[in-house]
Structures are given as structure tokens and as C-alpha cells.
Amino acid sequence: MKNARTIQFVSKPSIVSTAVAVGPLEKQSPFHPHFDLIYEDERFGQETNEKGHAQLIEETCRLALMKAGLQIPDIDLFLAGDLVNQMTPTNFAARQLTTPFMGMFSACATSVSSLITASFFLESNHMDRILFGAASQHNAVERQFRYPIEYGAQKPPTGQWTVTGAGFGILSHHISGKPFVHSATIGKVIDCECIDPLDMGSAMAPAAFDTIQQHLAQNKGTSYDFVMTGDLGKNGYTILQELIQSSGVSSYLIDNYRDAGAEFYGKDKKFLSGASGAGCSASVYFGPIYAELLAKQWKKVLLVATGALLSPLSFQQGESIPCIAHAVELWME
Amino acid sequence: MDANTYQQTVDQLAPKRPVLRNCFTAFLTGGIICAIGQLISFVYMYFFPFTERTASNPTVATMIFIAMILTGTGYYKKIGQFGGAGSAVPVTGFGNAVISAAIEHKSEGFILGVGANMFKLAGAVIVYGVFSAFIVTLIKTILVNIGGISW
Amino acid sequence: MKNLLMLSIILLLISGCSDSAKISIYHVDDDQEEIEALENVLQDNQKLSEAAGVFFDHQLAVSLQVKPMSKFNKEKIKKSVEKEVQAKFPNHDVFVSSDLKITWELMKIIEERPIEKELEEDLAKLQSLAKEET
Numbered sequence: 001m002k003n004a005r006t007i008q009f010v011s012k013p014s015i016v017s018t019a020v021a022v023g024p025l026e027k028q029s030p031f032h033p034h035f036d037l038i039y040e041d042e043r044f045g046q047e048t049n050e051k052g053h054a055q056l057i058e059e060t061c062r063l064a065l066m067k068a069g070l071q072i073p074d075i076d077l078f079l080a081g082d083l084v085n086q087m088t089p090t091n092f093a094a095r096q097l098t099t100p101f102m103g104m105f106s107a108c109a110t111s112v113s114s115l116i117t118a119s120f121f122l123e124s125n126h127m128d129r130i131l132f133g134a135a136s137q138h139n140a141v142e143r144q145f146r147y148p149i150e151y152g153a154q155k156p157p158t159g160q161w162t163v164t165g166a167g168f169g170i171l172s173h174h175i176s177g178k179p180f181v182h183s184a185t186i187g188k189v190i191d192c193e194c195i196d197p198l199d200m201g202s203a204m205a206p207a208a209f210d211t212i213q214q215h216l217a218q219n220k221g222t223s224y225d226f227v228m229t230g231d232l233g234k235n236g237y238t239i240l241q242e243l244i245q246s247s248g249v250s251s252y253l254i255d256n257y258r259d260a261g262a263e264f265y266g267k268d269k270k271f272l273s274g275a276s277g278a279g280c281s282a283s284v285y286f287g288p289i290y291a292e293l294l295a296k297q298w299k300k301v302l303l304v305a306t307g308a309l310l311s312p313l314s315f316q317q318g319e320s321i322p323c324i325a326h327a328v329e330l331w332m333e
Numbered sequence: 334m335d336a337n338t339y340q341q342t343v344d345q346l347a348p349k350r351p352v353l354r355n356c357f358t359a360f361l362t363g364g365i366i367c368a369i370g371q372l373i374s375f376v377y378m379y380f381f382p383f384t385e386r387t388a389s390n391p392t393v394a395t396m397i398f399i400a401m402i403l404t405g406t407g408y409y410k411k412i413g414q415f416g417g418a419g420s421a422v423p424v425t426g427f428g429n430a431v432i433s434a435a436i437e438h439k440s441e442g443f444i445l446g447v448g449a450n451m452f453k454l455a456g457a458v459i460v461y462g463v464f465s466a467f468i469v470t471l472i473k474t475i476l477v478n479i480g481g482i483s484w
Numbered sequence: 485m486k487n488l489l490m491l492s493i494i495l496l497l498i499s500g501c502s503d504s505a506k507i508s509i510y511h512v513d514d515d516q517e518e519i520e521a522l523e524n525v526l527q528d529n530q531k532l533s534e535a536a537g538v539f540f541d542h543q544l545a546v547s548l549q550v551k552p553m554s555k556f557n558k559e560k561i562k563k564s565v566e567k568e569v570q571a572k573f574p575n576h577d578v579f580v581s582s583d584l585k586i587t588w589e590l591m592k593i594i595e596e597r598p599i600e601k602e603l604e605e606d607l608a609k610l611q612s613l614a615k616e617e618t
Binding site for chain 1: 336339340342343346347348349350351355404405407409410411412413414416417418420421426429430432433434436437438440453454
């Protein structure tokens, strides 16, 4: 084993453009100025939620291409995923896009795992441009993992709200003036025997902690503008902060630690612990964070997307929730 | 990381369900739903030839109809988040469970979607309702036949 | 002051509970003796909150409402009242009900004081209503 969990990309692959589209509820997000498309219809004009989900992915991909001034034949590979069974929305969107396609699944960490994989393809110089990203649609995901949408079940304060949103980007060889992928850490599956599917933050925090610890150990001395986890929510945020503090990994990290899920819906109590879903980290990382990197507001950020690897079947059978976190370090020069 | 020590950290830090507050809101919500039901049954008794005993059937039907409207317009899940058990235990909660599943699975067609999945959540209530009725009747019959009690 | 408040609350509760039943009786032939006899039976029962009775051609319809705390024993109270009334009026066809609907209907009859023929129809309707199962 080469102990290559943390990889530095020497060729510095750059993200040339990104696009983010969200549903109607996400309009109230404090990040909304950086969302390219805000739909009024949560089904995006389609007759079912799943079709709407596919439509959301396709539209966002086309927008990312347009923003980069590219055509579909310019894309060598499309790497993406979502949370619906067998990832049909992404597969169907890929059918429309007609690009070479590989489905990725790391639950809510797909945004970063697809970016890491794309970076490898570019690093090995086999490809020129790769379309990557992830998406989720609230109704389609919620009906699969929990109850019917209109069922009046009471969620505990640790519950999270699946985002309707998609974030996609195009990765190419190094171009100066664009944010680039400096390094990445591939996560391990960590299971701390959490069993409550309505408390994903607690389940995912140890995975995020493990990945952050590993990444920082390999990049000693680097100072980040901030470290941002994907969708731990307000509850997971508190727990991860406690884990970092008690382990003493790095004290400067605590002030600069953020969580996309906890910030996504602002302070609205209706969303309980905050946002979750593959679209949560994707729309925040490739929307506001990318825009701020581009504007040189930040120089170095560590993005840690977290995913809970459960299925409705597994937790009903009493299995605990294994979790994963992938980290990617974006730089802007 | 040790799972046990981690669970302790989680127990310390994770926000608890506000049990007392939930009990109160459940009491309030359940009480209001039942008061509305009582009012409707009075209406049926006063204006129609229903007695206290027979008025319960049209009352239940009306309550489920109201629950259907509230579910379809998206208000019942808000009531559910506020009221918890208070909105789940009355017959309106049963109606909500059936109707929400029916709405959800309409996209798969009327037979394999609505028909097959309508009682996905409420089916458990029916199964164990019938089962516990059977057990209770069994106990009653045995006790009466032994002669311990009269019914 | 506190004791006084407690005392007044207890007194209020007791007086509220021991309120004697509201009784209204209608007799087609206005036989005061029979009215009084029925009134005594109903008045003696401490568990009743409201009662109504209608005499008509050897028929007697009685409805009763019990006090909130006695609601669990409603059927038992109804049966005991039925027995008492039947003993008091052996040559009457007695019909007793604890249903709220029957009380309302009897009150309506008492207020309207209808003639014999209408009354006969009304009472027949009531009895068939009370027999309906769920």
C-alpha cells in the first residue's frame, strides 16, 4: 500500500465554470445571490418528482457548459450522482446529455468524490474536460428514505431537510485565474454505531473528523481560510467542534470551521438542524464558495463533504449508519 | 474512535426532544381535534336523526374528509410537526397516513401505485388492531366460560 | 387568605356537584299525581344532571343525562332508573334512554306540547331511533 489516501495534484486541475440551480424553498437561503437558477416549481415543470430531478440535473449541466462557452462534444466525461434508487435521475440526465458517463455514489459526499475522481483523470492526462457534480430533490429523496411527503410525522430537533438543488462544474487542465484542486483526501467508512436516521449529523461527524485529521496531518503548516463540512447540520457542527477541540488537532481550525448544511437555510427554525442531501454541499461548494474563490476573497479552503451510507432497508433491519467524508482542498492564486 | 465514548459525547451535545413541551402541544392539538369532532357529532345529532351512538359514523367520515383536505393542501404535516402524537392518534392521523401515501404513489399508477401502497403506513394499525381485538375477545370468552366474571 | 380561597373553591365544587337534576315532565292528560311520582323518583337519584319525561296513553318515555363523573356508569344508572320507574308505573309501557339525542327530542316535545296524534308519532320515531345500532 502506498498510503496515498491524501493526494496532491501536481497538474493543478482548474474548475473553469460552475452552475447551481435550486428549488423554490431554497430562495430563502442566505447563499441565494450565488445560485444561478431558482425555480418556482419544485418539479421543474415535469409530472413526477423523479422526472423533475432529472430535469434539474440536465438544466444545471447545460448551464455549466454554457458558462464555460463549451459544447457537449467538448466534454470527455460526465461524473455525477444523486440519492434516488439506482441513481435514475442522473442516469436519465446523462441519456439526454449524450456524454460519456460514469455514475458516482458517496451519498451526500458525491459532490466532492466526483471532483476527486475527475482530478485523477486529468492528472493522468487522459482527458481534457470533465463535468462533475451532484444533485438532490427534496420530495424524491424524502419519500424514499423517510415517510410520504404529506405525512404528519413529528421530526426531532436533530432532523434535517433535504435540499432541492444541483451543483455542477467543469474541471479542466490548469488555467490561471481559476480556482484549482490542490489536494484531496479520500475518506474511510466510519461507523460509530449511530442508529437514528433522523440524526445524521451525529452519525457523520466522526467520519468528517477522521478525514480532516488525516488531511491536516499530510498538509502540516497550511493555513486555511476555513474548513467547511457538507451537511452535518447545527447538531453535527457542535459535535464536530467538540471532537476537534478535545483532540487538539489544530486550534486555529475551530474559529474557521463552517458547515454548509447548518448555514444553508439561515436561522429558520422550521428546518430544524439544517440542510442535508447531495445537493446541499454541491450547491454551496460550487455556488457561493466557488464565486468567492474566483473573486479572490478566499485563497485556500478545505471542503469536506459528508455522506451517510444508509438505505431505508438497512436501518429498518437495525443496522447502524456507516458514514464517509471526502475532502478536497481548493486554492486560488 | 471508540463508539461508546462517542455515543456519550453525542448524548451530551445533541439537542434533546423537548418532551414536556411536546406533551403539552400534543395535548392541545389532540384536544382541539377532539373538540371539533364533538362539535360535528352534536351538529349531526341536532339537525339529523342520529343518536349519540349512531352519530359517530358520519362524524368519523367528516373528520377524515377534513384531514384529507388538510393533507392535500399541505397543512396537516405542519400540524403534525407541532402536535406530534396529538395529531397522529385521533382518526385524522389515520386518515393522513392513508391519504399521504395515496398522494405519494399516484405517480406509479392507480393499481400498483395508489392501490398497493395506500395502507403502507396505516396497514400496521389495521393488522395490530384486528390482532389485539382477537386477543382481548379470547381472554374475555375464556374468563366468562370459566365463570369468573359476568358480561 | 389562602385558606379562604381553598375553602371557597371546595365549597364551589361541592355545591356544583350536588346541584339537583333539572327535571321537566309533560303529561298529556295533566295527571298531577303521576307527574309528582315520577319527579320524586328522578329527584332522588343524585347522579342525574338532567331528566325529561313524557306521559301519554299508558306510555312513559324518560330520558336522562348523568353528571360528568358518573358517565362511566351511564348504562348502569340507566338500568336502575328503568327498574325504579317500571316499579312505580306497572301499568305503563316504560321507555328509558340515556342518549343525548333522545333528551333533546323529549325537551322539544315538552316545549311544543303537541296534541295526542302527533305525540304518538313522535314517540314511535324516537323509540325506533334509539334501537338503531352503529
